[in-house]
Amino acid sequence: xxxxxxxxxxxxxxxxxxxxxxxxxxxxxxxxxxxxxxxxxxxxxxxxxxxxxxxxxxxxxxxxxxxxxxxxxxxxxxxxxxxxxxxxxxxxxxxxxxxxxxxxxxxxxxxxxxxxxxxxxxxxxxxxxxxxxxxxxxxxxxxxxxxxxxxxxxxxxxxxxxxxxxxxxxxxxxxxxxxxxxxxxxxxxxxxxxxxxxxxxxxxxxxxxxxxxxxxxxxxxxxxxxx
Numbered sequence: 001x002x003x004x005x006x007x008x009x010x011x012x013x014x015x016x017x018x019x020x021x022x023x024x025x026x027x028x029x030x031x032x033x034x035x036x037x038x039x040x041x042x043x044x045x046x047x048x049x050x051x052x053x054x055x056x057x058x059x060x061x062x063x064x065x066x067x068x069x070x071x072x073x074x075x076x077x078x079x080x081x082x083x084x085x086x087x088x089x090x091x092x093x094x095x096x097x098x099x100x101x102x103x104x105x106x107x108x109x110x111x112x113x114x115x116x117x118x119x120x121x122x123x124x125x126x127x128x129x130x131x132x133x134x135x136x137x138x139x140x141x142x143x144x145x146x147x148x149x150x151x152x153x154x155x156x157x158x159x160x161x162x163x164x165x166x167x168x169x170x171x172x173x174x175x176x177x178x179x180x181x182x183x184x185x186x187x188x189x190x191x192x193x194x195x196x197x198x199x200x201x202x203x204x205x206x207x208x209x210x211x212x213x214x215x216x217x218x219x220x221x222x223x224x225x226x227x
Contacts, residue, residue, distance in 0.1 A: 003029035004049040004118060009039030009065065010080060011057050015103070019052065022107045036060035043069050049121070050114055055081035055092070063095045070096035070156060074143065076117035078110070090193075096156045099183065131166050133213060133226045136205060138166055147205055157182070158201050165214060165224035174221040198222055 006023060010016040011034045023030045033039040037059035043051060051069070055062040066077055078099045079092040092100045099113050129141045136147045143159055145152040154162060161182050164173070173181075175194040183193070198214065206212040213224050 003027055005047070006030040006050050006052065006114075007039070007043055007048045008032045008052045009036065009043075009057065009062065010034065010052070010054040012054070015080075019107070019110070023111070026111060034058075036062065036065050040065045040068055043075075044073065048075050050076045050078070050118060052078050052080055052110075052114075053097070055079060063091060066092070066095045066097055074156065076121050078113055078117065080105075093157055093183070094155070098160075131163075133166050133169055133224055134211070136166070136213060138163065145205075147209065152204050154201065154204065158197060158204070161197050162201050162205070165222070169224050169226045172217050172220055172223045178221065 004027075006028045008016060008019055008023075008030055010019070010032065013034070016032050016034065020030050020032050031042065033042050036057035039053070039057065040060060043065070053062045053066060057065070060068075062079060062081070066079070069075065069077065076099075077097045078101055079097045080101055080103060081092075082103045098117055101110060101113060129139060131138050131140065136145070138145050138159075140163075143154075143156075145154055145159070145162065161178065164178060164181050178194050202212075202214050206214060213226075215223050215225055217223055
């Protein structure tokens with residue numbers, strides 16, 4: 001198995017140099033780009049195993065780079081930024097990022113987040129391309145979802161959340177488990193992000209159909225019931 005290829009798009013030379021040194025030491029094949037426009041060109045010109053993407057970049061900002069990458073690629077993306085506000089974290093997620101790390105951070109935490117996303121990507125690539133739950137069909141290769149043959153549009157985060165439910169059919173999942181599995185890390189303090197996204201996907205896959213698939217288990221979490 002070859003080295004996992006990492007593209008780091010970061011304009012702070014000290015941070016970029018430190019990450020490059022540490023990841024190279026850990027056996028990653030890392031390429032560093034300091035400009036958003038060039039970073040986007042590199043990101044779409046060849047396959048990568050994971051992207052590390054700063055938000056504040058010259059040329060094109062990181063959020064726009066992420067949005068454009070997501071038009072035709074599902075490569076794992078971790079946003080790196082000095083901004084710690086909830087609105088910035090939500091923006092990164094909404095633009096398609098898989099995880100979000102606020103500077104300053106420990107290199108051990110970054111590598112742990114990377115390992116988690118790489119494991120998830122490896123699992124996705126090795127799994128069957130089609131998974132179903134009753135009349136709900138998910139194509140993992142094309143990321144298309146249908147119910148009763150009607151197309152359903154999902155954002156990248158909604159798709160990942162529904163994928164988690166379908167991988168665990170008839171098993172109750174706590175909010176903490178969903179956060180760890182889908183968002184790739186634990187939030188500190190209380191958050192309703194899981195509830196918000198569950199409402200999003202319920203409105204798309206359950207509303208208008210005679211039988212609901214996703215059910216709330218009060219005080220515990222949620223479950224996708226196939227029967």
